[in-house]
Amino acid sequence: MTFVQLIDCRTSRFDEMNRLMDRWVEQTRGKRTATHAVVGKDLSDASHFVEIVEFPSYEEAMRNSNLPETERIFRELVALCDGMPTFTDLDVVRDEQLNRGVARAFFEEAGRGEPEAVFERCTDDYVDHDPANPQDLGLRGAREEYAGWRRSFDFSFRVDDQVAEADRVCTRWTWTGRHTGEFLGVAATGQEVTMTGTTWHRFRDGSICEGWWQYDRAGLLEQLGAVAQTP
Template identity: 70%
Template sequence: MTFVQLIDCRTSRFDEMNRLMDSWVEQTKGKRTATHNIIGKDRSDAAHFIEIVEFPSYEEAMRNSNLPETDRIFQEMVALCDEMPTFTDLDVVRDEQLYAATARRFFEALATKGELPPLNDVLVEDYHDHDPSNPQDTIGMDAMRREVGMWRGAFDFSFTVEDQIAQGDRVCTRWSWNATHKGDFLGIPATGKKVSMTGATIHRCTADGKIAEGWWQYDRLGLMSQLGALEDLER
């Protein structure tokens, strides 16, 4: 179970503490077990800081605490604090990757049966879409709905999310796409063929959790081959 430790402290010497933390990171390289570290400053009290440290488990956190470098740095950190810091140990019982969840909702919305959902709950109004298969980027909600409408008019399809990696305001989703060709697609009449593609999309999200920008990579050439569009070229 993921374990998180909150360290609540007051200091007027944060710059020195920051350098101390850099020193600890360097000294424990290859040995520390922490996977994520965040330090936040209280907006209403410039001397109040909270550090959030994440570990894979409580046991890994204890192994990290037992490092001689950790004990030494802790003593130096206490000396920089205006008062004794307090510690809160937390077992993580729920962990939502909100941006990743938004990306999943986006793919689900694209494949919704019937009328296309508004998309304004997942995309910003001036959403910017980068698709190397298009001569120009798609910019704005209306343009994006037209682009999606073209695909939905040509195929009945679904997405399967295979992997997701979230970092900062970016989410990378590796997906597979399965479809039935039911209508005109780039001049190719409906064939009724079952087709599939794999690809990956990187989304940039805003602070309120909506998607502001997207970059696509997918096997469009493979799709065209499945539709028979390359047969004449191969002869």
């Protein structure tokens, strides 16, 4: 996020305004440069609304404003407002999604091999969902599974991408390791291996309370020679 515009207005006709904005979204498909919009209602004044619209840059915001559809919708918007809306242009100087930072730190600590530091970010009732396990694990089971991976591999994580929404963070990662101990019946080979995966974390009060894992376990076994490689 680099630039946002705040639109402050008063109206007793919000339902009509909402339909108007739906129409703008439809009419500007493939043209608009706005990437995210949030509308808030003042708890102390039901006629007071603030819309926050995100853009990649000020220049993109201006290009969006110059769309004929935007100009037409703006005139209709003014007609629904109790007075002229006010606009505030803001360069974003700090953008911190707190849960996303915790998820990144989880993988950084997991790569350093410090179990206490990894799982201190999790709640006591943490639930771990992994299709490789016959049943979901609690915090103790997740710790034990992590310790098992550590006995088999010296590994680290690289965070490739993250998306955060509401109480969830999705992390796409690359795992790189050296096979130093028995793994699923395969004796240590000393081989360097890699694996990609995606993890969804759910947060409660700033801590991770649930995790869903998907990763290329079959590809890892191929690299270790445990299964035949796909032609």
